[in-house]
Amino acid sequence: MLPAMMRKSAMLLLAIFGLTSLALSQTQTVTGTVTDKKGEPLPGVTVAVKNSIIATSTNAQGAYTLKNVPQEGILVLTGAGVVTREVNVSGNSIVNADVETSVGNLNEVVVVGYGTARRKDITGSVAKLSSASFNQGSVTNGIEALQGKVAGVAITPAGGDPNGKATIRIRGIGSIQGNSDPLVVVDGVQGIDLNTIPPTEIESFDILKDASATAIYGSRGANGVVLVTTKKGRSGAPKLEYNSFVATEKVANTIDLMSPSDVRAYFAKNNPLLDGGASTDWVKAISRSAFTHNHSLAVSGGTDKSNYRGAVTYFNREGVLLNSGKDNINARLSINQKAINNKLDIQLNAIYNVSNRRFIDYGSDITNITVSGVGQESLNPFLFAYSMNPTNPIYNSSATNPYGGYFQPNQYASQNPVAFLEQIYNRGRENNFIGSARLEYSLTRSLKVFVFGSQNKINTVNDFHSPTTAYNTSTGYAKKGNINEDNLLGNAGLNYRKTAGKHIFEATGVYEYFENIKDEFSVAVRDLRYDNVRSNNLSLGSTVDQGFPKSNKESYNIVSFLGRVNYNYEGKYFLTASVRRDGSSKLGANYKWGTFPSVSAAWTISKEGFMDGTKGVLDDLKLRVGYGITGNQNGITPSLSQKLTGFGSPTLVNGNVVTPIVNLQNANSNLRWERKAQLNAGLDFALLKNVLTGSVDFYSGKTTDLLYEFGVDRAVFDGVDKLVANAGELTNRGVEIQLNSLLIKRTSFQLNVSGNISFNTNKIVNLDGEASDRFGATVKLTQPNRVSWGSIYGRGLSFSNVTFLEPGYPMGTMLVPHFTGKDAQGNPLIESEDINKFRRFNPLPKFTYGFSISPRYKNLDAAINFRGSQGGKIYNGTLTNLDNEGRLADGDNVYAAAVSHGFKKPQISDYFVESGSFLRLDNLAVGYNVPVRNISVIKNVRVFAAGNNLFIITKYKGTDPEVAADGKNLGIENINVYPKNRTFSFGLNVGF
Amino acid sequence: MKKILKLSICTAALVVAMIGCTKLEQKNYSAIPASAIGGGSGGIDAVFGDAVGGAYGKLRDFVRNDQWWGVNEACTDECIVPTRGNDWGDGDKWKDLWFHNFRPANGAFFESIWDKSYAGVAACNNVMSDFAKGTYNSLGTSPSVIPLAQAKAEVRALRAFYYFILMNDFGNVPVIIETTTSTNPSNATDPNDANNAQNGQRKIVFNWILDQLNTAIPDLATAKDNTTYGRMNKWAALALRAKLYMNAQVYTGTPRWAEAEADCLAILNSGKYGISASFTEIFGNKNEGNPEIIFQIPFDKIWGKGMAMQMMTLHYNSQGTFRMAASPWNGFCTTGDFFNTFATGDKRRDQTFLSGAAYYPDGSAVKDRGVPFVYKTTVTAFADANGNNRDQGARGVKYLPEAFTSDNMSNDFVFFRLGDIMMLLTEAKLRQGVKDISFVNQLRERAFGNNNNAITSANLTLDFILAERGREFAWEGWRRTDLIRFGKFQDARLFTTPDASNKTNIFPIGVNTLTKNTGLKQNPGF
Known part of the structure; x- marks a missing residue:
């Protein structure tokens, strides 16, 4: 039979041990993949535990491994061209995250004619605007979300008439009597009236401005092409x-x-x-x-x-x-x-x-x-x-x-x-x-x-x-x-x-x-x-x-x-x-x-x-x-x-x-x-x-x-x-x-x-x-x-x-x-x-x-x-x-x-x-x-x-x-x- | 192996699909292809209207203020278009016409006449080439089948009519017929023939028109009834030829009074026409069957629009007086001098011109700017910036205003009428030395309603005839032609001085017309 003193210390020790192990068992290794909004893996993104020095970078496949991450910790994702984002660990051992890439980032995925490409691979002049950058407020026609945002794209609003039409002109007036409207393509469907897409459902605009980008649209591309991507589901x-x-x-x-x-x-x-x-x-x-x-x-x-x-x-x-x-x-x-x-x-x-x-x-x-x-x-x-x-x-x-x-x-x-x-x-x-x-x-x-x-x-x-x-x-x-x-x-x-x-x-x-x-x-x-x-x-x-x-x-x-x-x-x-x-x-x-x-x-x-x-x-x-x-x-x-x-x-x-x-x-x-x-x-x-x-x-x-x-x-x-x-x-x-x-x-x-x-x-x-x-x-x-x-x-x-x-x-x-x-x-x-x-x-x-x-x-x-x-x-x-x-x-x-x-x-x-x-x-x-x-x-x-x-x-x-x-x-x-x-x-x- | 198989199948399917769908056929669901109206071998039995109607429809583009009628009237002593405040300024086009300052650069009116007349010519040419191709076996349905020879003659005469308008206004114009291949047909005026340059080539056009009429006249129908209403029958063609002969001295330098006299007599002796008992009915809303009209342009408020006489002339607020569908434009009026050429008791004055106080149907006074409105007969200024001349000038109501219409009245426009033929006959005989007062007195009997204003042989002079033509045919479109024939077109009128030269006997060709056809040369002096 241990003396009372010994028992107390033992319990204390146990408690400390317990607590420590509890504490120890409250950190874990977390792995995951960081992708952009399109699901493409992002290398070089810094993943850090908030308010600590625990940090690492994603590899070429966008994957990372972090040790000693508190279970209730918060991961902070930062990096070049990345919009900072915080993600709760919530006890998970696999934490995947997608982050927004800031405008102009060369890893950005842009839509080109009949396909997509990374901005860094593009040879033509393509401008991209995502919904985060849209003009807010009472936007009645999706295209007005772009007003004044893209060089070379002039949007004259419809004005006060609720049934009027906004005009889009890319790089000047290209035609005298032939209608200078650019081709509007929504998710692959050509020639749609943008009024049928509620602005809250638009994910991004990709605007093809120069001929090398629009030539793929041939006889309809001379006035530029506006590719609209609507919001889709996500897992x-x-x-x-x-x-x-x-x-x-x-x-x-x-x-x-x-x-x-x-x-x-x-x-x-x-x-x-x-x-x-x-x-x-x-x-x-x-x-x-x-x-x-x-x-x-x-x-x-x-x-x-x-x-x-x-x-x-x-x-x-x-x-x-x-x-x-x-x-x-x-x-x-x-x-x-x-x-x-x-x-x-x-x-x-x-x-x-x-x-x-x-x-x-x-x-x-x-x-x-x-x-x-x-x-x-x-x-x-x-x-x-x-x-x-x-x-x-x-x-x-x-x-x-x-x-x-x-x-x-x-x-x-x-x-x-x-x-x-x-x-x-x-x-x-x-x-x-x-x-x-x-x-x-x-x-x-x-x-x-x-x-x-x-x-x-x-x-x-x-x-x-x-x-x-x-x-x-x-x-x-x-x-x-x-x-x-x-x-x-x-x-x-x-x-x-x-x-x-x-x-x-x-x-x-x-x-x-x-x-x-x-x-x-x-x-x-x-x-x-x-x-x-x-x-x-x-x-x-x-x-x-x-x-x-x-x-x-x-x-x-x-x-x-x-x-x-x-x-x-x-x-x-x-x-x-x-x-x-x-x-x-x-x-x-x-x-x-x-x-x-x-x-x-x-x-x-x-x-x-x-x-x-x-x-x-x-x-x-x-x-x-x-x-x-x-x-x-x-x-x-x-x-x-x-x-x-x-x-x-x-x-x-x-x-x-x-x-x-x-x-x-x-x-x-x-x-x-x-x-x-x-x-x-x-x-x-x-x-x-x-x-x-x-x-x-x-x-x-x-x-x-x-x-x-x-x-x-x-x-x-x-x-x-x-x-x-x-x-x-x-x-x-x-x-x-x-x-x-x-x-x-x-x-x-x-x-x-x-x-x-x-x-x-x-x-x-x-x-x-x-x-x-x-x-x-x-x-x-x-x-x-x-x-x-x-x-x-x-x-x-x-x-x-x-x-x-x-x-x-x-x-x-x-x-x-x-x-x-x-x-x-x-x-x-x-x-x-x-x-x-x-x-x-x-x-x-x-x-x-x-x-x-x-x-x-x-x-x-x-x-x-x-x-x-x-x-x-x-x-x-x-x-x-x-x-x-x-x-x-x-x-x-x-x-x-x-x-x-x-x-x-x-x-x-x-x-x-x-x-x-x-x-x-x-x-x-x-x-x-x-x-x-x-x-x-x-x-x-x-x-x-x-x-x-x-x-x-x-x-x-x-x-x-x-x-x-x-x-x-x-x-x-x-x-x-x-x-x-x-x-x-x-x-x-x-x-x- | 499986992969390659799958690959080949898919590729093959795609290729097959692609080749199959490369047809680019432009389907025509609603438009009528050219092959529908004749063309090609084997003639068709066509409805007359389909074949020839298009040529006649073009006539309705001649009687508005900015077309043939307005332009030929607003430069004469019987019709003036003052600038009333802010209205009718129109870039000084009306001022240029009144002051005989015809400018090609300000030539929208001249371009309009040229364009509309050639539209008629082109329509006729189309039909003539259909005839030449043997497109039609027959025209019309039994029992009212129209002989092909007659139809061809009609179109030939109608085309001659359009050319008459062109030659009368512009002198020398290119003669374009159905076989003309040149794309810039010329009117080559001889620049060395300074004074009579107008007549140099104009003579050729004149002779060509005459020749066309001579060919057509024997084959034309002689009836005056529903079957020839609004169409070229023998008498209309003769009237046109009479006009040609009467003005031959102006067009060619050589007068042809005897031939004019013969044609006029032929019409009179045909027994088909008579003096209308009522002067106003000749120009009324329902003047289709009037016995005096030899050739008219049919208008209708629903299917035949273009008659806007009431709009051009009446004051805005007269809309209520005549229950019109829209407010008139308050433009055309006549001068005080002309209004006063009517003697007391001459009913034609008030049947032609509206003056005095204006009232609504319920008897209340029409007001303008708050003041009871009165049409004043004296025009005191050509332009008044304050619009104080809004109420000036008696207005032309010969073509009686029609309720519930605006620029689509149903009054047919009268081109040739028996009264005109009678006066031409009188004039032709006088110029050959014979005085015949019978016709003049018939017209004056109708005008005064009694025999107390008959003239004697001593009264019958050329000056009298010109003045009487003014009173009888005011605002019917002939004044300019008459003034030129009598050598009075250059005389001074209200506000003007005499024209510097007689180049104003023809209009210049508008600059836009010259641009479209580089073969054209401007008329001399412009």
Whole structure:
């Protein structure tokens, strides 16, 4: 029997021993693999135990082993080009983690045409933006998430119109009339409308900018290619995500008009009879604070062999103009399955989107209703709201008023904009289904075969109604129409990759088939006997409108063969060559097939021996050069190359109306795609231990065979006076610089700054082409001098041209007479009417730029995004019309300073040419990750607040200096422009 | 081995699939291919309208303010388009017309006439080449089958009509027919023939048009009824030829009054036409069957749009007076001098021109800028920056406004009518030394409603005829031609001084037209 003392010490010893062993047994060895978001292993990542000196690095396979790791310890993952991440050990002995690689990291995986590659292996100019870098807040169209972020990519937002379209232009304007939109590919499906993909479901954008990258898309790649990757499932326990935001938006800026009281005072002095007795701010009357709300619920999960992601999104946006807006419901499912020993990879995607749109009518639907004094395209409520007499009331409740309770001024070119918005019913409903499947099978270790098929079905129903009380349609008008469109894409190919020592060789060959079928139907009636049923019962219209009912069906197909080879020696020297042969049924008989080759090379200079000394300062340096030829066939409609006859103007024969068959279009068997050849040279670099990364690109591109509509002599060309043919030459040259830096990278505080700047010079070289005359002989067509392009409309001006296409100058070069003052009667005076004495201005900017600052402090993060443009000029057509005291005499409202300027009539002159330079705070977002460690079900909660278009610094006096990116309104603000909005949003993201 | 087998099978399958799907056929679901309307061997039995209708439809592009009618009227003493405040400034196009400052660089109007006329020519040429190819076996369905010879003659006469418009306005124009192969057909004006350069090549065009008419006239239909409504029948072709002969001195330097007289008599003696009892019905909304009309362009508010006479001329607020579908444009009007050439009691004045106070159907006054509106007959300024001339000038309502329409009235446009033939006959006889007052007095009887304003032989002078033509045919599109024939086109009018030279007897060719056809030379003096 041990004495008590001994027993106590023994117990103490035991306890200590126990504790020690307990303590000892609370550490373990942890192993695992660190991968990037794509699952590719990351070597050289530091894995450390938090608050200790226990650390190691991942090896070439991304694997690590750490000893003596506390069971409840936290592993911190850091490294060059890696976004720091902490992972709980939680008693596991195998801890795998995936980390985000910061932008520009050469290990980044980017999507290229028909495949993926590591950034370090790429020879072309590709920009990648992942969802973490997207603009936050009320982003309604995925592409707006990129605004100002990528050098060379100019995104002009849709503006305030919920049914408007954003335009994307990559490296300048590449086409005159042929549609400069880039090709948008979503998970392999080409030509999709980005509105069908909710922004919260987009994982990343990969933008192919230069010809050597886009040549693989051949005849559709000339304007650049935007590859969109949606979020997919991931292995692990099912995760539930809830994302939502609400936003409010208002018109950001409109022209300053005279106030009702100022106008009243003016009338009192000059013509009291014009005073309508009321005080109405018409612009306020037609606009409102609009609300948007968006909810989405996504579930994802899976195993190593299969994963899935499904999401349902509901989006509802009111437009700032009365009676306008859009809402949609979107459901998507993405499934990825591996089978047969992981040799077979199956990917399935399905999206179903239903949109309901409430349009503002821009006159395109009332094609058969004449509105006196303004052209069809200018029926826009802002046009009326600006000039309407502010002393007129909105409503007129007199019993004899035929206009449904609204006041109508019965005055030339003027009508009540509130009535215009509220009385006209213009709706559309669009059902959009996109389904795709991809199978990839590894025949051997080096050879894979893949098959891809997708179908995109769009069905649109449009309803239009203008009642008998509307000003424009005293007998009413109703129309209903239906459009069905089907896009089929299929491709199949082989991919071969072989490594032999230091040589890596890869080859891909693909066959692709694309088909589009579209058919439409519509009926319109007038003289309605009963209004309230709108377009639901067209038999109530006594007269079918002329030209109706009508229907149309058209289709086209494209067949392609493409191949690419990559060669890589020691990861230092790269060579890529590709060729694509496209055939398109839309083109002329002589040119149905075309070949689009490209070649590019790269040299990773920083891997050379002589660069060893620069490590730490210059970590990565890679030189890229590429040349490629691509095509653009966007502007070609299916029957453009053929001789078409159709119905001409009706005539009377023996008392009966007959509609004769006449020649509508001449054949053009030489119609072909626009062809662009581009040379690109670039440098990718990483400095100061990857703190600063970026790239510089120089490019020079020449587009020939532009689609252009010539005016021709009718008698020579079989009665038609217009002919679309390929003509001319256009060049775009420029420089792009992109910089990203993770300035401060501590665990609790990070600061990321990035910026880009792009210079582009656009020039039309000539507009010479050829076509066939009515006997089939080739005729040369030229436009030697200048051709009228964009014009200003307004009362007393009736479409005056201010921009032109002129060989030797950029597209849309502006020529206006010089303003010299005004005479005693208030007539503006100009130097000369001779166009050769006009002053010349360039609507295209000298450079555009953007920069973002993203700080993060513990759980708080912010993003500030600026975007700007310098040097372009804008012709202010709105002020040309409104800076005109003369209109007050007619009872129209005018610009606030019009009376002090004293012009009595409108005059096109350089008085109204203004600088379009601006710097805009596009987006300011603040987010907070709410700590939720104690709640078991909820994994993460994030709240954010954001503002879009918060302020703009500009000298421009018009509505907004971002006018059209190209087309006829390039560099022009016309009086019917839709203003931009300012938006504030609040959002909540919850992960379960 | 298994791998290679698998490999080969897959590759083979792919290759087979690829070769199979390389068809690139552009399908045409809705458009009518050219082969549908004749062409090729073996004629077809076509509906007349399909074959020839397209050529006639082009006629509807001639009567708007910015087309043939507006341009030929706004440079004469009977029609002025003042700049009213901010309206109708239009880059000084109307001012240029009124002051006879015809400028090719500001030539959108001239380009429009040229373009629309050649559109008609091209349509006719298309049909003529179909005939030449033997495309048609027959035209129309029994019992109203139209003989091929007649159809061909119709198209020939219609084409001659389009060329008449061109030659009348531009002098020397390229003659393009269905067999012309040149892609830049020239109008080569002789630059050495300075004064009569207009007539140098113009004579050739004149003779060609005459030749076409001579060929066509024997085969044309002689009826005046539904079967020839809006179409070229023998009498319409004769009227056209009469116009050619009447103006032959202007076009060629050699007068041909006797031949003009013969053609006019032929029409009068045909028994097909008569003076319309009502002057206004000739130009009314339903003037299809009027006995006086020899050739008209049919318009209809639904299927035949393009008649916008009411819009061009009436004041904005007259929309309520006439219950129009849209507010008119307040442009075209006549001068005080012209308005006053009508004698008291001449009903034609108020049947042609609207003046005085304006009222709504319920009797209340129309207001403009708050003040009761009155159409004033005197035009005090060509341009008024404050728009104080908004109410000036009597407006042309010969083509009676139509309720519930805007620029799509149903009034047919009258090109040739018997009254015109009668006046031409009177003039042709006078110029040959014979005075015949019977026709003038018939027209004046209708105009005054009584016989108290008949003229005597002593009254019948060339000046009287010009003035009476002004009163009878105001705003019908012939004033410019008449003024040139009487040598008065260069005279001073309201606000203007006489033209420096008679180069203004023809219009210049617009710059855009010259760009499209490098074979063209500008008219002399421009």
